[in-house]
Amino acid sequence: MPTALVEKALQGDKLSITHLLTAVESETPKGIQALDLIYPHTGKAHKIGITGAPGSGKSTLVAALVKELRTLPNKPKIAVIAVDPTSPFSGGALLGDRVRMLHIQHDPDVFIRSMATRGALGGLSDRTEAFTQVFDAAGYDYVLIETVGAGQSEVDVVNLAHTVIVVDTPDMGDDIQAIKAGILEIADVLVVNKADRPGVDGTVRNLQNMVNAGHGKDLNVHHHRFLTEKNQEKLEHLVEEDYWFPPVLKTVATENTGIALLAEKIIEHGKFLKDHGLWELKKELAMHEIVSRNLRLALYRRWIEDADKTKLQAILNDLLEKRISPNQAVQALMAL
């Protein structure tokens, strides 16, 4: 067991943290065991997701936000996980978010780690959640997760962040864009960045209309099957006061405009979640996602190892020669 490494990471030793992150990302046996040791030490950090279109200013906003949060009286330690896409052709990646974060990288209590998606499609890497656990256990009070430049459906961040910030810019689309399902729906705070540009008031208005129309409906759409009874109950009996009203804020991240208010709203949202019993509920929803995903992978792996290879081939042949449909193939495979 990587006990020594984990212990040093828990004490905040940066070299151990950085090695641990690499082991976790590469899914080495050491990395997998380390996560088992770390898990009991997690649960304190406020996880904040920042998502939005490419070029909307996410990295600059993150840097400004980190600087602002660092001025809080308790001088919180802050980790940033900056995700950028992996090339589908070479498997390589150019991770450039640090370029916008130069002025916070002198700070010894800020840890920035870039991460490539490595083929995952939801706006994060499959290991991003594990990274948040490492930082959480290592004593970082806030963990900021910056997704890849998102389109409309890269919404995975909602499953692991307590607070989701969606960054928009003026003139990104008309009011029809604002009522589509997807990324705008997951926001706890909506930010219109580059608010010194023309069209900002129209964008703010569209977003506000969207928020007003959708208020009170968000949590009802989740259908989760293995929540604890307590939280199942909670989810079924949410009252009007349990719905957070997502504010729409204007910022100019390059000039630090609007950042103090953004920080304030994030902290307020964290407090709201705790006061309404939703912090625990969110944690459980996140755990549900992780466990069900890993379970799916593990079951599949065990199934494919155990499956009779001759019968498997026969079913595949039937499928490819159109004797059975994909649905019928699944039925046949389940019966193996």
Place this chain on the structure above:
Amino acid sequence: MSEKKIRILIAKPGLDGHDRGAKVIARALRDDGMEVIYTGLRQTPDMIAEAALQEDVDAVGLSILSGAHNALVPQIIEKLRGNGQNNVYVFLGGIIPEADIPHLLEAGVTKVYGPGTNTQTVCRDIREAIAPE
């Protein structure tokens, strides 16, 4: 188990503002399947070492066109080692006079590349130097 990717920091220490070379190399390494962290212009040795630590890179590529390599490069290597990153592969590109190269190699640089270097040579050198675990 997912594959361990080679991670590389490409940095421009000092005050010159010409980053085309750094970007060309960053792109070439990306196309070779590596994860490249690009930090931008005007980095101090402290900033580069801190970024290399946080990103747990296997290699650091420095691009210097200002002539300040003799001062900056040994400082950066010293700070990398000071942080406990003893095995990081350091390579250097830019306008580096022949006469300075022995001193830089002695300071811990593994390769020095001048103008006109084939990017495939750089990729191959890195892959050869960084054996997979």
